[in-house]
Amino acid sequence: MGNTVRRGIALLLDQTRVRSVQNSATEDSNDQELSNPQTPGRRGGTQPGVKNGEELVKQFLCQSNVVIFTMTSCTRSTQVTDILATMGVPHVCVELDKRGDKQEIQHGLWVLTQQRELPFVFVDGKYFGGAEKFVQAQRDGTLNEILRRGLRYDYDLVVIGGGLGGLAAAKEAASFGKNVLVLNFGGTKCGLGGTCINVGCIAKKLMHQAALLGQAIQDSSNFGWEFNKQVSHNWTCMMEAVQLHIKAMNCSHHKQHLQDSRVTYLNALGELVAPHTVKTTDTKGAAMCHSAAVFIISTGESPRYLGIPGDREFCITSDDLFSLPHCPGHTLVVGASYMGLECAGFLAGLGLPVTVMVRSILLRGFDQKIAERIEEHMVNQRISFLRPFVLTKVEKIQEGSPGKLRVTALSSDGKETFEGEFNTVLLAIGREACTRNIGLDHVGVKYNPRTGKVLVDEEDRTNVGHIFAIGDVQKGRLDLTPVAVQAGRLLARRLYGRQRTKCDYINVPTMLFTSMEYGACGVSEERASQMYGEENIEVYHSNFWPLEWTVPGRDKYACYAKVICHIPDSERVVGVHVLGPNAGEIVQGFAVALRCGLTKEQLDSTIGIHPVCAEVRNASWRFASALIYPVLCKTEQRCIFSSLHPIWKYFLDGL
Numbered sequence: 145m146g147n148t149v150r151r152g153i154a155l156l157l158d159q160t161r162v163r164s165v166q167n168s169a170t171e172d173s174n175d176q177e178l179s180n181p182q183t184p185g186r187r188g189g190t191q192p193g194v195k196n197g198e199e200l201v202k203q204f205l206c207q208s209n210v211v212i213f214t215m216t217s218c219t220r221s222t223q224v225t226d227i228l229a230t231m232g233v234p235h236v237c238v239e240l241d242k243r244g245d246k247q248e249i250q251h252g253l254w255v256l257t258q259q260r261e262l263p264f265v266f267v268d269g270k271y272f273g274g275a276e277k278f279v280q281a282q283r284d285g286t287l288n289e290i291l292r293r294g295l296r297y298d299y300d301l302v303v304i305g306g307g308l309g310g311l312a313a314a315k316e317a318a319s320f321g322k323n324v325l326v327l328n329f330g331g332t333k334c335g336l337g338g339t340c341i342n343v344g345c346i347a348k349k350l351m352h353q354a355a356l357l358g359q360a361i362q363d364s365s366n367f368g369w370e371f372n373k374q375v376s377h378n379w380t381c382m383m384e385a386v387q388l389h390i391k392a393m394n395c396s397h398h399k400q401h402l403q404d405s406r407v408t409y410l411n412a413l414g415e416l417v418a419p420h421t422v423k424t425t426d427t428k429g430a431a432m433c434h435s436a437a438v439f440i441i442s443t444g445e446s447p448r449y450l451g452i453p454g455d456r457e458f459c460i461t462s463d464d465l466f467s468l469p470h471c472p473g474h475t476l477v478v479g480a481s482y483m484g485l486e487c488a489g490f491l492a493g494l495g496l497p498v499t500v501m502v503r504s505i506l507l508r509g510f511d512q513k514i515a516e517r518i519e520e521h522m523v524n525q526r527i528s529f530l531r532p533f534v535l536t537k538v539e540k541i542q543e544g545s546p547g548k549l550r551v552t553a554l555s556s557d558g559k560e561t562f563e564g565e566f567n568t569v570l571l572a573i574g575r576e577a578c579t580r581n582i583g584l585d586h587v588g589v590k591y592n593p594r595t596g597k598v599l600v601d602e603e604d605r606t607n608v609g610h611i612f613a614i615g616d617v618q619k620g621r622l623d624l625t626p627v628a629v630q631a632g633r634l635l636a637r638r639l640y641g642r643q644r645t646k647c648d649y650i651n652v653p654t655m656l657f658t659s660m661e662y663g664a665c666g667v668s669e670e671r672a673s674q675m676y677g678e679e680n681i682e683v684y685h686s687n688f689w690p691l692e693w694t695v696p697g698r699d700k701y702a703c704y705a706k707v708i709c710h711i712p713d714s715e716r717v718v719g720v721h722v723l724g725p726n727a728g729e730i731v732q733g734f735a736v737a738l739r740c741g742l743t744k745e746q747l748d749s750t751i752g753i754h755p756v757c758a759e760v761r762n763a764s765w766r767f768a769s770a771l772i773y774p775v776l777c778k779t780e781q782r783c784i785f786s787s788l789h790p791i792w793k794y795f796l797d798g799l
């Protein structure tokens with residue numbers, strides 16, 4: 145396939161006009177020839193819809209490199225479609241007698257070809273001829289070459305979705321000399337860089353940092369800092385600073401990178417309209433078509449709503465929170481996974497009253513012992529938990545910034561009702577893939593109709609050979625930025641760099657930016673028991689007290705680490721869990737070790753850095769180090785447990 149650049153074709157936008165012509169269309173029974181195409185030339189004078197006819201034909205030509213205009217009963221066109229099917233050439237067949245706008249298309253075909261005989265075969269947007277010429281080309285062996293030339297695309301690769309996954313794939317592909325187009329369209333909220341940059345990781349982490357600074361201010365008096373004035377937090381000031389940083393990142397940084405990498409970027413919505421054609425609609429509504437040999441779908445996800453009275457009108461999601469112009473005040477967070485608990489954590493850290501509404505358990509899929517500890521810590525932070533409840537109604541009872549909302553909820557067993565008043569309701573109940581309007585049905589790409597997630601194989605390929613999907617739109621993978629980036633980069637290398645490395649989705653580390661940070665890599669204790677059998681795993685664990693927390697006298701029992709080993713496999717480490725400050729920084733390194741097959745013996749024999757929290761990884765389960773205060777398993781080297789040890793606190797207090 146070449147990488148010839150062809151200008152996209154402007155599409156017909158005036159849909160009202162098309163519809164009015166469809167209504168006045170008449171049937172025609174002639175199956176081999178068009179009946180009296182009403183062209184200005186033949187009838188002398190412009191007929192209604194003549195201009196539209198030409199554009200309608202062009203619109204079809206956008207949909208595939210090979211397009212056939214015919215009638216259902218046209219026997220000659222069957223010869224053409226049979227040949228194309230045998231050669232495996234994708235094509236679009238327009239059956240005029242099935243369309244209300246037949247007459248208009250007929251005009252268009254006449255204007256463009258000056259021919260009347262069916263079928264009309266177009267290759268690469270140009271009229272090739274009728275069935276006879278097509279069959280002759282096959283007989284004399286020239287058809288292959290004609291189609292090959294016709295199958296030149298505007299781009300080698302079109303990436304639909306300019307989040308960090310899509311951008312990584314695009315830049316990598318361009319580094320192999322490929323002609324790449326990136327489309328990104330996220331309205332006012334989601335600019336280039338996608339969720340992570342605009343409404344996700346970056347804003348969240350910065351607000352988490354704002355909350356940590358509040359804690360640091362409290363601690364600092366124990367280190368000798370003296371304050372004369374009352375400390376308070378200004379939400380608007382924080383929000384503006386965060387947004388300023390985000391704008392700088394997505395506007396200049398990413399656009400510049402694309403330019404430097406020679407990737408073409410369009411701020412436009414992409415929709416697949418044919419196997420090799422994407423229709424783009426820009427912010428002004430102007431539409432174009434572009435063809436490509438390969439497509440990558442990386443359109444990410446957007447927040448889910450509940451579908452209850454008042455949710456879309458009065459509730460906010462993470463897409464709104466980080467740019468909320470006013471302080472959210474007393475907040476109800478609905479959902480108790482990554483997003484719900486992170487947002488609840490930083491809002492409480494900024495001094496706001498927060499309630500979390502939990503439908504079932506906290507942090508489904510995560511290590512549940514750690515989830516319990518996170519809840520304990522959040523309760524100590526004065527966050528309330530309402531469980532098990534589901535929201536049923538939200539009403540506005542007072543205007544303002546923030547105003548006041550009345551919420552009604554029902555307990556999961558349906559027996560109890562809750563009513564309460566909050567300034568803000570934040571929905572954090574998961575996300576759904578942005579695949580509903582991107583034309584997957586047009587091109588036959590399979591996806592889960594409930595979640596919108598695209599089905600892919602281990603090479604990130606969909607069921608349609610030249611269409612791939614990466615990042616959050618993929619079914620069954622972790623929705624994390626580094627996963628999307630790695631998948632994008634490796635896919636481009638496989639496609640264009642003759643490399644074979646697939647994205648390894650096993651042992652991906654992750655981090656929860658709750659006020660008590662939690663980093664994890666590998667499996668939870670529950671999952672390890674399921675996978676290997678309880679008798680085949682060993683769990684080493686320890687509380688620790690960060691040195692920085694000792695002087696201000698912060699909670700001695702809050703920080704915790706756990707290592708899960710598979711006994712028959714030389715005690716290979718299959719899970720590392722750290723709850724404490726900078727947990728993500730600690731676990732990052734362990735992720736490398738886990739990939740390399742780390743064993744407990746290797747962990748113990750590694751000399752670490754002192755005095756840091758990560759020290760807990762090796763020495764702590766055996767010896768109580770004076771400085772980091774690990775406090776469990778002091779004398780017992782091994783400690784297998786499936787529930788919290790009953791004399792846990794007794795031991796701790798005794799130290």
Ligand code: FAD
Pocket residue numbers: 304305306307308309310327328329330331334335336337338339340341343344345346348412413414415442443444445462483578581582614615616617622623624625626628
């Ligand atoms: P996205 O980043 O979602 O990008 C998709 C892009 O495609 C968007 O810009 C969208 O507007 C655009 N688009 C959609 N449809 C079309 C279309 N038809 N045409 C053109 N463009 C389209 N992950 C972490 O690893 N660490 C974290 O700390 C973390 N925190 C998070 C916090 C929040 C609040 C959220 C919501 C997510 C967080 N994540 C985090 C997850 C992370 O943001 C995603 O996994 C990551 O952004 C996925 O990247 P992506 O490229 O697949 O999709």
Ligand code: NDP
Pocket residue numbers: 450478479480481482483484486502503504505507508533534535572573574575622623624654655656657
């Ligand atoms: P999740 O799908 O992880 O969790 C959804 C939460 O909402 C669960 O607690 C779920 O409860 C609850 N819930 C779902 N539906 C309802 C409902 N109808 N009524 C009440 N509660 C409901 O979504 P998140 O929004 O937390 O995160 C989305 C993705 O974004 C994550 O998968 C993650 O990969 C990514 N992310 C990553 C972060 C990070 O890396 N630090 C931070 C934030 C997001 P139940 O358990 O009962 O189903």
